Amino acid sequence: MSDEQTETLKKLPLDSWHRGLGARMVLFAGYEMPVQYEGVMAEHLWTRENAGLFDVSHMGQVQLVGEGAAEALEAIVPGNISALGVGKIRYTLLLAQDGGILDDLMVTNTGRNLYLVVNGATKHDDIAYFKAQLPSGVTLDHAEDSALLALQGPKAAAALAKLEISPLQPDWPVPADLYFMEAGPFMWGDIPLGISRSGYTGEDGYEISVPAEHTEKLATALCALDEVKPIGLGARDSLRLEAGLPLYGHDMDTDILPVEANLNFALSKARREEANFAGAERVLAQYPSKADKKRVGLFVNGRQPIREGANVVDADGNIIGAVTSGGFSPTLQKPIAMAYVPMALAETGTEIIVEQRGKPIACTVADMPFVPHNYHRKPKL
Amino acid sequence: MSRYFTDEHEWVDVEGDTATVGITDYAQEQLGDIVFVETPEVGAELGQGDDAAVVESVKAASDVYAAVSGTVVEVNEALEDEPALVNSSAEEDGWFFRLTLSDTDELGDLMDEKAYKAFVADL
Numbered sequence: 001m002s003d004e005q006t007e008t009l010k011k012l013p014l015d016s017w018h019r020g021l022g023a024r025m026v027l028f029a030g031y032e033m034p035v036q037y038e039g040v041m042a043e044h045l046w047t048r049e050n051a052g053l054f055d056v057s058h059m060g061q062v063q064l065v066g067e068g069a070a071e072a073l074e075a076i077v078p079g080n081i082s083a084l085g086v087g088k089i090r091y092t093l094l095l096a097q098d099g100g101i102l103d104d105l106m107v108t109n110t111g112r113n114l115y116l117v118v119n120g121a122t123k124h125d126d127i128a129y130f131k132a133q134l135p136s137g138v139t140l141d142h143a144e145d146s147a148l149l150a151l152q153g154p155k156a157a158a159a160l161a162k163l164e165i166s167p168l169q170p171d172w173p174v175p176a177d178l179y180f181m182e183a184g185p186f187m188w189g190d191i192p193l194g195i196s197r198s199g200y201t202g203e204d205g206y207e208i209s210v211p212a213e214h215t216e217k218l219a220t221a222l223c224a225l226d227e228v229k230p231i232g233l234g235a236r237d238s239l240r241l242e243a244g245l246p247l248y249g250h251d252m253d254t255d256i257l258p259v260e261a262n263l264n265f266a267l268s269k270a271r272r273e274e275a276n277f278a279g280a281e282r283v284l285a286q287y288p289s290k291a292d293k294k295r296v297g298l299f300v301n302g303r304q305p306i307r308e309g310a311n312v313v314d315a316d317g318n319i320i321g322a323v324t325s326g327g328f329s330p331t332l333q334k335p336i337a338m339a340y341v342p343m344a345l346a347e348t349g350t351e352i353i354v355e356q357r358g359k360p361i362a363c364t365v366a367d368m369p370f371v372p373h374n375y376h377r378k379p380k381l
Numbered sequence: 382m383s384r385y386f387t388d389e390h391e392w393v394d395v396e397g398d399t400a401t402v403g404i405t406d407y408a409q410e411q412l413g414d415i416v417f418v419e420t421p422e423v424g425a426e427l428g429q430g431d432d433a434a435v436v437e438s439v440k441a442a443s444d445v446y447a448a449v450s451g452t453v454v455e456v457n458e459a460l461e462d463e464p465a466l467v468n469s470s471a472e473e474d475g476w477f478f479r480l481t482l483s484d485t486d487e488l489g490d491l492m493d494e495k496a497y498k499a500f501v502a503d504l
Contacts, residue, residue: 040439041414234413234440303464304417305437328416328439335416357435 012057013147013212014219021230029120031058033233040234044330047201047239048371051153052231053222056200060123061146061209062130065113066138073114076133078258078277079107080268086111089181089198093258093266094118094126099279100254101261102129104246106198108183115183115194117148117207119248147215152205152239154374155227160206162225163188165195175206179378188218197376200236202243202369204376241336242329244297244368250308251295251324251338259286260340262295262368293321294346297368298337298354300326300361305335310356312341320345323354331371341365385488386497387448392472393491395482400449403476404436404467407501412438415467420456420478427451427480429487434477436467449487451480 010031012018018025023034034055036043046052064073070082079092086109094103103122108115118126123142130140151160157176165175168185175195178184183196194209210218222228237247246252252261257279259267267287271277275284300306305328312321326337337354345352350365385393390408394401409415417437427433427447434445456478460466467475482488492500 036413039413044439238439303461304419305442307442328437330414330439 012055013215014055014057017216017219018055018230023230023232026233028233029058031120033058034230036232036234037230040232040238041330043229043231043235044238046229047153047203047231047235048331049154050229051151051156051159051205051225051227052201052235053219053228054150054152054231054236055147055219056120056150056207056236057147057212057215058120059148060116060118060120060126061143061148062116062118062123062127063113063141063143064116064130064134064138065141068135069114069138070109072134072138073107073130074271074277076129076278077105077107078267078271078280078283080270081107081109081114083270084109087182087184089183089196091181091266093263094129095258095278095283096254097278099257099281099283101248101252101256101258102126102254104248104252104263104266106196108196110183110185110194115209121249143209145212146209147212149208149210149215149219149222150199150201150205151208151222151228152199152201152203152231153227154204156203156205157376159222159225159227163221165193168192178206178376180204180375182378191218193218200243200245201239202245202371202373202375203239204374237325238327238330241325241327241338242331242369242371243373244338244370246295246338247325256340257283257286257291259283259288260291260293260295264288289343292343293340294343295324295338296341296346297366297370298323298326298339298352298363299366300335300337300354300363302361303335304356304361306337306354306356306361306363310354310361312339313353313355313360315353317355321352329370336366336370337363338368339363383488384494385448385491386494386500387446387491388500389446389448391445391448393448393488395485395488398482398485399454399479400451400482401476401479402433402445402448404445404471405497405501406471409468409471409475412436412441412443414439415464418457418460418464418467418477420460421453423453423456425453427453429484429490437464445477447480448491449480449482450484451482453478453480455479
């Protein structure tokens with residue numbers, strides 16, 4: 001029996017705040033979480049045009065402290081963690097010994113430690129795996145007393161700038177000066193905040209780690225701004241799908257290797273050359289495009305969405321792949337999906353057939369993201 | 382005309398031996414923004430409890446069951462271009478299909494409006 005089943009239902013620090021705003025709560029990753037407030041479509045479109053506040057406190061915030069932490073982590077992730085500069089963030093994958101994907105995560109070099117954000121549904125298994133890998137000089141701290149809020153959308157930076165948030169040191173950058181995938185420590189009055197310019201919507205924005213007891217004050221202050229509304233898990237899912245971002249447990253899992261998941265960018269050049277991360281031999285044997293199957297985007301002909309679990313079939317009806325995420329794109333006003341298809345069918349523009357409830361539905365392999373990313377990237381010199 | 386309800390949140394208007402079927406306002410509210418409705422084929426013979434239609438919101442697909450058995454005689458073509466009619470007018474313009482009842486006794490299995498309201502109030 002897994003930890004997930006034996007755990008009792010957990011409440012978010014903002015539980016009563018969500019309910020007070022009329023949220024519909026659903027069970028997710030062992031927590032009761034807000035799936036929507038006014039409606040998925042309206043919340044989604046609001047985030048694409050303004051700024052949305054998401055409570056993602058179910059996610060695991062983990063700190064690795066001590067000499068050799070980066071090297072120890074590199075044994076189980078393919079990212080170049082030891083070369084990560086202070087204040088920089090890297091997206092990477094937690095790999096099993098056979099190279100299968102156990103989770104995806106963000107790693108920040110804070111200068112004092114490595115700060116990791118992992119998925120809520122996998123965090124306890126991840127932590128057990130980390131602990132088994134870490135040398136005696138490296139300690140792991142699961143920051144269960146911290147909440148995590150995401151402020152996402154084209155007006156996120158303007159909104160956050162209205163709160164008087166100062167860098168921990170006067171000569172460090174303010175939140176608006178951070179570029180995409182940069183982070184730093186800040187103070188909001190006497191409340192410490194860890195702010196990252198990152199997210200899961202494809203938009204500009206921030207992820208803000210805040211002590212649990214101060215979460216409500218921060219969420220209330222942000223939602224009092226004209227640019228900001230609270231947004232539920234439903235829109236978080238449709239936003240990330242439009243952004244082409246995979247969801248762990250759906251678009252990848254322990255049976256999927258990184259190249260198959262179309263995550264080659266997470267296999268850094270230096271680490272491919274070292275080839276010393278978990279499952280490296282099996283993972284790199286597929287690099288860059290020698291896998292049998294690949295995660296692709298799909299446009300669906302017609303208006304009917306296709307859903308996770310629908311099969312990709314050939315002309316004779318044989319199952320040759322599977323849809324792993326699917327829904328209706330509020331921005332594009334048509335259905336979109338992610339699916340695993342044989343490598344020979346993975347080219348953009350390839351026409352494929354998905355069978356749903358016994359009915360064939362024509363689809364076309366599409367470039368991802370479906371909706372362009374709007375990140376605040378550092379200008380290239 | 383009499384209106385009946387099911388515990389699957391469908392409504393059934395009966396006039397003579399013709400029944401018009403849709404989902405209730407409570408159901409559309411629970412589903413959220415509806416983006417597609419798959420209606421049955423005209424001429425389809427549905428048994429009570431059979432899958433009759435599929436209603437798709439941004440997030441999920443939900444089955445609509447045949448509350449009563451019969452032969453489909455008409456479907457609401459307007460839903461093809463404007464599925465959001467189910468949100469704006471679930472219990473009128475957003476109807477799904479009409480069928481000729483094959484067994485009017487089945488109506489005895491359904492709730493009247495008062496019973497349905499009490500059922501929803503308990504959810």
